[in-house]
Amino acid sequence: MVSVLHNSPDGEESTVEPAAYWALPNQLIPDQGNRRPISQDSDGISLEAARESEPLTLEQHTALLARRRLLAEQGDDPEATRRHHARGKLTARERIEQLLDADSFTELDLFAQHRATGFGMERSHPSGDGVVTGFGTVDGRSVVVFAHDARVRGGALGETFAAKIHQVLDLAESIGAPVIGLNDGGGARIQEGVAALAGFGGLFARNVRLSGVVPQISVVLGSCAGGAVYSPALTDFIFMTRDTANMFITGPDVVRSVTGEDVSQAELGGAQVHAERTGVASFLADDEETCLDEVRYLLSFLPSNNNEAPPVVASSDDPDRRCPELLRIVPPNERTPYDIRAVIEEIVDDGEYLEVQAHWARNIVCVLARFDGRVVGIVGNQPMVLAGVLDIDASEKAARFVRMCDAYNIPLVTLVDVPGFLPGVDQEHNAIIRRGAKLLYAYCEATVPRIQVILRKAFGGAYIVMDSKSIGSDLSFAWPVNQTAVMGAEGAANIIFRKELAAADDPDQLRAELTKKYSDALLHPYAAAERGHVDDVIDPADTRRMIVRGLAFLRTKRHVQQIRKHPNEPL
Incomplete structure (x- = not known):
């Protein structure tokens, strides 16, 4: 692990890990008047040059970049990852890896952070701000993808979070690529107030603008509550996992307090409810891996955009095959x-x-x-x-x-x-x-x-x-x-010949005759x-x-x- 030593205001030395190092005030960044020694990392890259008068080398900067990227990708809370896996859920990056072709994902805005300062937000600035965005391929065809990271503030959307999604949707529109959203979040980030709500508004507007232009696929793999539900609702298809996904505008607690109804999340807006009763879900999957494989299969039937035809595949099935069965x-x-x-x-x-x-x-x-x-x-x-x-x-x-x-x-x-x-x-x-x-x-x-x-x-x-x-x-x-x-013939005969049937001595026999007459003529x-x-x-x-x-x-x-x-x- 690379560590950075710097002199604190009281004259004592302290150790700062790479993510914190890059967040130090400008006056503590290496320059001609203020140097910090950096210890040798596990790869054997010696950064002792920082103790001397020379600035950090490109190799040393690259080592710090690699460490910072690793920290950003892994997250700073291993326990949150363990809990996530214990629920039978993959992390955002694991989901993307399952969805896309191997080694095809290019991430954007990895180091983006929120700018909120109130209600404790200033104490933590996780890289990526709780959403992973970028582009890759499925069966060699370009797609755009975003995935909520429920380990970061429950996957709730804030200003920076929304801006990252806005950017990839704009890119999808520009190049004509399908959009896949992996949803697992609790709605708007309360601490950011109207900025979070405006982020949702920008997302909804883009969903509508892209509708019928590029295929939009929403995959709900966990919670999707409040305003967050309307983005999937505006897309072409919604996938939900049977035991972990739910969608509702107001959750069970609010329903209970307002109406007195005692209902669980699954009963209120679980995957089975939306697959069987509401029609919100287009597809129901037993687990995440199956779900993401089905997304790939769906894409094989869809064009990349409205200016293209769907993919054509070679078929060994004779087009003139007769079907006596x-x-x-x-x-x-x-x-x-x-x-x-x-x-x-x-x-x-x-x-x-x-x-x-x-x-x-x-x-x-x-x-x-x-x-x-x-x-x-x-x-x-x-x-x-x-x-x-x-x-x-x-x-x-x-x-x-x-x-x-x-x-x-x-x-x-x-x-x-x-x-x-x-x-x-x-x-x-x-x-x-x-x-x-x-x-x-x-x-x-x-x-x-x-x-x-x-x-x-x-x-x-x-x-x-x-x-x-x-x-x-x-x-x-x-x-x-x-x-x-x-x-049908009998109903037609009853209406057309109602007077004759009413006057007949044997209406049943006459009805049968008239029904056959109508059927022979028109049916x-x-x-x-x-x-x-x-x-x-x-x-x-x-x-x-x-x-x-x-x-x-x-x-x-x-x-x-x-x-x-x-x-x-x-x-």
């Missing part, structure tokens, strides 16, 4: 459930896909996958859950996914098997009209290539919303068992094909090859955007 997976009876994910697995490259928000609004499925090596976003109704109806949560989940795909040049494939919108007082009173319109708006707004495949049924307004040709789908294919209409795919509402009725086994061919044809699609300040969507 689909005839077994999907029952012809529209009332029999099946798992739409089995359909997706059958048609995409190598059966591989990444599901977004898998645990929330499970009546609709949103995945990233590939056809012929090219990334595609797939939206599909899930007959296994609520028969695949659209409700408030499903509409909002799919709308956000569609808009993300459109922002980052990811073509859309929509697999339709929908009986309609979910009826009920609860849905109506919770604004299904406005919130359901979000999905309609998202599809109508999307300019990427769009292909619709109707598998079995597509009824009412839900058919329109699920990317029908009438709202701009480029290509629409239907299976031969498909039924597309305002509603088959050829009725839609005859009117140009679907482009072709296809053999289900040809679904993959038709999607691949359609996407290849649409690859050069162009769209002229109307000039406007911004749309006024039904938020």
